[in-house]
Amino acid sequence: MLIGHRLFRLASVGFLLTFAVIQLVPFYVALTTALKPKSDLSSQWMPPTGRLYLDNFRIAIEQGGILRAIVNSLVVTSVATVLVCLIGALAAYPLARRGTWVNRVVMLLMLGSIMVPPLSVLVPLYSLMNQLGGVNTYWGIILILVTGQLPLSVFLYAAFIRTVPTALEEAARVDGAGTFRVFFRIVLPLLKPVTATVAILTGVFIWNDYQMSVYMLTTQDVRTIAPAIGSFFSQQSSNLGAAAAASLTAMAPILLAYLFLQRHFIKGMLAGAEK
Amino acid sequence: MVDSGIDTAVRRSADATYRPTAGPRHRPRQGLVNVLYLPALALLAMFTAYPLVNGVGLSFTDWDGYSPGHHLVGLENYQRLLSDGTFRTVFVNTLVYALGSTVLQQVLGLGLALALDRPMRGRALLRAIIYLPVLVSPVIMGTIYYLLLQYDNGALNDIVVALGGEQQAWLSTTTGSVAIIVAVNTIQFVGLSMIIYLAGLQSIPTMYYEAARLDGASGWSLFRRITVPLLQPAFATSIVLNLIGGMKLFDVIKVLTGGGPGYSTNSVSTFIGLTYFNAQSAGYAAAMGVALFAVIMIMTLVLNAALNKRRLEA
Numbered sequence: 280m281l282i283g284h285r286l287f288r289l290a291s292v293g294f295l296l297t298f299a300v301i302q303l304v305p306f307y308v309a310l311t312t313a314l315k316p317k318s319d320l321s322s323q324w325m326p327p328t329g330r331l332y333l334d335n336f337r338i339a340i341e342q343g344g345i346l347r348a349i350v351n352s353l354v355v356t357s358v359a360t361v362l363v364c365l366i367g368a369l370a371a372y373p374l375a376r377r378g379t380w381v382n383r384v385v386m387l388l389m390l391g392s393i394m395v396p397p398l399s400v401l402v403p404l405y406s407l408m409n410q411l412g413g414v415n416t417y418w419g420i421i422l423i424l425v426t427g428q429l430p431l432s433v434f435l436y437a438a439f440i441r442t443v444p445t446a447l448e449e450a451a452r453v454d455g456a457g458t459f460r461v462f463f464r465i466v467l468p469l470l471k472p473v474t475a476t477v478a479i480l481t482g483v484f485i486w487n488d489y490q491m492s493v494y495m496l497t498t499q500d501v502r503t504i505a506p507a508i509g510s511f512f513s514q515q516s517s518n519l520g521a522a523a524a525a526s527l528t529a530m531a532p533i534l535l536a537y538l539f540l541q542r543h544f545i546k547g548m549l550a551g552a553e554k
Numbered sequence: 555m556v557d558s559g560i561d562t563a564v565r566r567s568a569d570a571t572y573r574p575t576a577g578p579r580h581r582p583r584q585g586l587v588n589v590l591y592l593p594a595l596a597l598l599a600m601f602t603a604y605p606l607v608n609g610v611g612l613s614f615t616d617w618d619g620y621s622p623g624h625h626l627v628g629l630e631n632y633q634r635l636l637s638d639g640t641f642r643t644v645f646v647n648t649l650v651y652a653l654g655s656t657v658l659q660q661v662l663g664l665g666l667a668l669a670l671d672r673p674m675r676g677r678a679l680l681r682a683i684i685y686l687p688v689l690v691s692p693v694i695m696g697t698i699y700y701l702l703l704q705y706d707n708g709a710l711n712d713i714v715v716a717l718g719g720e721q722q723a724w725l726s727t728t729t730g731s732v733a734i735i736v737a738v739n740t741i742q743f744v745g746l747s748m749i750i751y752l753a754g755l756q757s758i759p760t761m762y763y764e765a766a767r768l769d770g771a772s773g774w775s776l777f778r779r780i781t782v783p784l785l786q787p788a789f790a791t792s793i794v795l796n797l798i799g800g801m802k803l804f805d806v807i808k809v810l811t812g813g814g815p816g817y818s819t820n821s822v823s824t825f826i827g828l829t830y831f832n833a834q835s836a837g838y839a840a841a842m843g844v845a846l847f848a849v850i851m852i853m854t855l856v857l858n859a860a861l862n863k864r865r866l867e868a
Contacts, residue, residue, distance in 0.1 A: 376587065403608035
């Protein structure tokens with residue numbers, strides 16, 4: 280009995296370690312590949328030997344425009360995430376506080392739009408953006424990505440607001456504060472914890488978006504990371520070292536963020552998943 | 555929903571009593587609150603609802619995607635969907651991606667969560683490592699896995715050869731490619747299922763186990779009688795999330811196989827892009843979009859109904 284238990288524990292630890300190694304292998308191989316010249320035919324498992332070789336990173340930055348893509352991603356992600364939080368919080372407030380039938384229908388419609396897969400509306404959405412002149416612009420992709428993440432944001436904010444007592448708002452209202460004042464002075468400051476969740480969750484989605492960005496951002500001056508890597512990779516499929524270097528450079532910002540905000544990331548993702 | 559109902563009732567009666575003192579300005583001010591959701595509603599109307607309706611309209615036309623005009627062709631595009639052999643392959647692929655990753659992710663995710671659900675050294679680190687790929691763009695993960703699967707010097711082939719096997723061209727066959735796409739998608743997102751199950755496990759009160767142990771239950775029966783039934787909500791969340799995500803699969807396919815060999819590993823999502831931009835059959839692509847939306851909507855509704863019912867019974 281005790282031996283059986285021990286064996287079981289050993290097996291489960293083995294399983295965990297194996298899986299952790301499997302998850303680290305891609306990062307390790309990307310690193311060894313990125314640090315070796317194309318002429319180096321040694322196994323991907325072997326670390327590079329000799330002098331530090333950084334040409335692949337130079338190629339990724341010069342030809343792949345990876346740094347430019349990171350800047351574009353930072354612009355798109357930060358603006359879109361702020362908008363998702365602000366517009367989502369604004370919308371959630373009346374929907375959480377006033378349960379009239381109109382508001383219930385509005386809430387249902389907003390949540391229902393989660394079910395629309397982005398690619399299912401590719402044709403009409405792209406042609407709409409084309410007419411508006413939003414293809415290959417920051418604002419075009421930002422509007423699309425904000426709209427895509429809004430339902431989740433509204434849902435998370437509304438769930439949180441329902442747990443906040445109304446006493447403060449009512450007191451402010453009795454003192455003569457108007458709707459906007461109540462929202463910006465009283466409600467918004469209370470939403471900090473859920474804002475962290477919404478920002479991390481939607482921020483990661485927006486940062487990683489490929490399926491919309493690849494069609495909406497086709498020129499190098501506006502292209503974000505995911506489509507930039509996709510197109511660089513299809514051009515450089517023979518130069519894998521450069522592709523690996525580009526991949527590592529492109530994932531660096533999010534890895535850094537994860538390193539410092541790990542707890543918030545996991546908590547945020549979980550909150551989003553449970554809805 | 556029940557809560558907000560009571561809330562409104564209370565507020566309504568409060569309104570009625572306050573009216574004389576607060577004056578006639580009180581009610582309109584409350585109504586004004588609703589303008590706060592207008593920005594969100596406007597965006598969703600413009601970039602989700604309008605395209606959805608417009609897409610249904612376009613699906614009845616022969617639009618090529620760039621000409622100013624097009625003709626109504628009735629149900630022709632939908633008839634084509636049913637008879638198009640390539641679309642059938644693509645549709646079956648999509649189901650395989652969704653079901654394959656969902657099954658694998660539940661098994662592995664639950665396994666990992668159970669193994670991690672006890673105090674041990676390095677637990678937080680292991681959890682963080684296994685979760686890490688969830689945050690990386692699937693395009694980047696796909697690119698790196700493409701490196702690993704190289705014929706010469708590929709990390710996977712090196713292992714195969716070291717174990718006495720033969721080098722493989724991993725992405726040369728349809729079946730192999732489909733399996734690899736499922737595997738890569740599973741490995742990348744297994745951390746998400748793991749986290750959901752871990753949270754589920756941690757929400758089960760330990761006194762249930764203690765009570766059952768006093769009654770002589772152990773190991774397997776504890777798992778089957780307590781863990782599984784109480785994990786019902788976590789199962790529902792994780793399964794719905796993985797299935798819907800799998801039905802929308804796009805990024806990994808684009809980088810790993812580009813939909814090839816031929817069109818044989820496309821999903822409906824990747825095929826819509828090809829049909830629109832490469833084959834310039836926008837009307838037909840719109841019809842595929844409508845079909846994809848319909849399938850996902852029906853799946854979500856059926857799953858939610860089924861899983862919620864089980865949750866109530868449990």
